[in-house]
Amino acid sequence: MRNIILFIRRFFTFFMFLVLQGISWAILVKYSKSHQAVFAEAANEVTGKVSKQYNTVEYYFELKKTNEQLVAEIKRLYDERRSSFEGADSSTQVKLDSMLRDSTHKGFRRFTYLPAKVVNNSVTNENNYITLYRGRLQGVHPDMAVVGPDGIVGRVILASDNYSRVMSLLNHKSNVNAMLKKGYVSGIVEWDGKDPSYVTLRNIPKSADVKRGDTVLTSNISEQLSYPPGIMVGTVTNVAADNAASNFFTIRVKTSTNFYSLQYAYVVQDASWAEQKKLEAQTPKN
Amino acid sequence: MSSLVKNIIRFVLFILVQAFVLDKVPQLHQYVKPWLYFLFVLWLPFNLSRISIMIIAFMFGLCMDYFSGWPGLHAAPCVLIAYVRPFLLNVLLPQEKTEFSYAEPSIKSLGFAPYSVYVLILTFLHHAYLVLLEALSLQSGEFLYFIGKVTAATAISMLLIYLSELLFQRKARYRTNAA
Numbered sequence: 001m002r003n004i005i006l007f008i009r010r011f012f013t014f015f016m017f018l019v020l021q022g023i024s025w026a027i028l029v030k031y032s033k034s035h036q037a038v039f040a041e042a043a044n045e046v047t048g049k050v051s052k053q054y055n056t057v058e059y060y061f062e063l064k065k066t067n068e069q070l071v072a073e074i075k076r077l078y079d080e081r082r083s084s085f086e087g088a089d090s091s092t093q094v095k096l097d098s099m100l101r102d103s104t105h106k107g108f109r110r111f112t113y114l115p116a117k118v119v120n121n122s123v124t125n126e127n128n129y130i131t132l133y134r135g136r137l138q139g140v141h142p143d144m145a146v147v148g149p150d151g152i153v154g155r156v157i158l159a160s161d162n163y164s165r166v167m168s169l170l171n172h173k174s175n176v177n178a179m180l181k182k183g184y185v186s187g188i189v190e191w192d193g194k195d196p197s198y199v200t201l202r203n204i205p206k207s208a209d210v211k212r213g214d215t216v217l218t219s220n221i222s223e224q225l226s227y228p229p230g231i232m233v234g235t236v237t238n239v240a241a242d243n244a245a246s247n248f249f250t251i252r253v254k255t256s257t258n259f260y261s262l263q264y265a266y267v268v269q270d271a272s273w274a275e276q277k278k279l280e281a282q283t284p285k286n
Numbered sequence: 287m288s289s290l291v292k293n294i295i296r297f298v299l300f301i302l303v304q305a306f307v308l309d310k311v312p313q314l315h316q317y318v319k320p321w322l323y324f325l326f327v328l329w330l331p332f333n334l335s336r337i338s339i340m341i342i343a344f345m346f347g348l349c350m351d352y353f354s355g356w357p358g359l360h361a362a363p364c365v366l367i368a369y370v371r372p373f374l375l376n377v378l379l380p381q382e383k384t385e386f387s388y389a390e391p392s393i394k395s396l397g398f399a400p401y402s403v404y405v406l407i408l409t410f411l412h413h414a415y416l417v418l419l420e421a422l423s424l425q426s427g428e429f430l431y432f433i434g435k436v437t438a439a440t441a442i443s444m445l446l447i448y449l450s451e452l453l454f455q456r457k458a459r460y461r462t463n464a465a
Contacts, residue, residue: 012337013336013337013340013369016336016337016340016341017340017365017366017369020340020341020344020361020365021362021365021366023344023361024344024347024358024361024362024365025358025362026358027348027351027357027358027361028356028357028358028359028362028419028423029358031356031357031358032423039352040352040357043352044352046352047352047353050302050353054306122309122310122354122355123312123313124309124310124311124312124313124319125309125319125354125355125356126420126424127355127356127424128355129354129355129356165355172424193316193424194316195316196313260312
C-alpha cells in the first residue's frame with residue numbers, strides 16, 4: 001500500500017496529465033454524441049453575451065448587405081402575395097364551383113417563424129456553429145430548424161435562457177434531406193469542410209435529369225429535423241458521377257445562404273413535429 | 287504589473303483575439319487555419335509548478351472550446367503542451383549558472399534559436415493533436431489531410447507567433463537568482 005502511494009506521488013504530474021486528458025476526452029466524446037457538455041448552458045449564456053457585444057460592432061459593417069437581403073426577401077414575399085396575381089376572368093367563364101378552397105376542412109398553421117438576431121457565426125472551422133439571440137424563454141428548443149433570408153441555415157442544438165446555439169449547414173454532422181426542384185428527386189446534403197459556399201448533394205440516382213443551375217430545395221421528407229418543405233438550399237454548379245459502378249451522382253451545390261454576411265435568421269417551429277416523432281418512436285424500426 | 291494580473295489579462299485577450307479576430311478571417315484554404323491562442327500556455331512564467339500549469343492550460347482550453355462551440359477539442363491539446371513544456375525547457379534553458387534569470391520564456395531569456403525550437407515543437411504537437419482529434423470525431427480521416435493541415439497550420443502559427451513577438455516586445459524584466 002505504501003509503495004502504491006509512493007508510486008502515485010512520484011508520478012503525480014503524469015497522473016494529473018492523464019486525468020486531465022481523460023476529462024477532455026470524456027467531454028469531447030459526450031459532446032459528439034449528444035451535443036451536451038458540462039456547463040454548456042451556462043457557458044452558452046456567457047459566450048452569447050460576449051458575442052452580442054462584438055456583434056454590435058460587426059453588424060454595423062454588414063448593414064448594407066443585410067438591407068439588400070431583407071429587401072430581396074420582401075420582394076419575394078410580395079411576389080407571392082395573392083393580390084399580385086390576376087384571377088381568370090370569371091365573367092366569360094362558366095364555373096361549376098367558385099369555392100377555391102375547401103373551407104369545410106379546417107386547416108391549421110404548421111410552421112411558425114420566430115425571427116432571431118445572429119450574434120456569432122463561424123465559417124472557418126471544421127464544424128461551424130451559429131449563436132442566436134433568442135433562447136428557451138422565447139420559445140426555442142433543440143432540434144428546431146433555422147432558415148435565413150435566402151435559404152436554410154441549420155438546426156438548433158442547444159438552447160439556454162436567452163441564447164441558442166445552432167449547428168450550421170457548414171458542419172460535418174449536418175445531414176439535410178433535400179430534393180431537386182425538377183422531378184422532386186430526394187437526396188442528402190452534406191458539407192465536406194472545404195469551401196463555405198459549397199455543399200455536396202448525394203444519393204441522387206443517375207436516372208434523374210440534373211443540369212447546372214438547377215434549384216435544390218428542402219425535401220418534404222424529414223428524418224432528423226423538420227425544415228418546411230420547399231425552402232431553397234442552393235443551385236447546382238457541378239454534376240459528377242461517384243464512379244462508373246455507382247448508381248448515384250455527386251452534385252456540388254452553391255448554397256443560397258451567404259454564410260459570410262448572415263445577420264438574421266428565422267427559427268422554425270413545427271406544430272406537428274412532436275406528433276410525427278411520437279408516432280415514429282412507437283413503430284418498430286425494421 | 288504583477289505576473290498574476292498580467293496573465294489574467296493575457297488569458298482574456300488571447301481568447302478574444304482567437305475567437306473574434308482570427309476565427310473570423312476568411313479562409314485561404316481548408317488547411318490554413320490561424321491558431322494563436324495556445325501562445326498563452328507557452329508564455330506562462332517559469333516559476334509555476336507543473337500541476338498548476340496543466341490546470342491553467344486545461345481551464346484555458348476549455349474556455350476556448352466554449353467560444354468555438356466544440357467542448358473538449360482545445361482543452362486536450364493545451365494540456366498536452368503544458369505537460370511537455372517543462373521537459374523542453376529543461377533541455378533548452380542555458381545550463382551554465384547565469385547571474386540573471388527571467389520570468390517567462392521569451393527570445394531574450396532563451397535565445398533566438400532555442401526559443402524557435404521551443405515554439406516550433408510545441409506548436410507542432412498542439413496542431414497534430416488537435417487535427418487528430420478533429421479527424422477522429424469527424425471520422426473522415428485522410429492522411430494527406432492530416433499532414434497538410436498540420437504543416438500549413440504550423441507554418442501560419444509560427445508566422446503569427448513571430449509577428450506577436452515583434453509587435454509586443456515583452457519587457458523581460460529579470461530578477462537575480464539571489465533574490
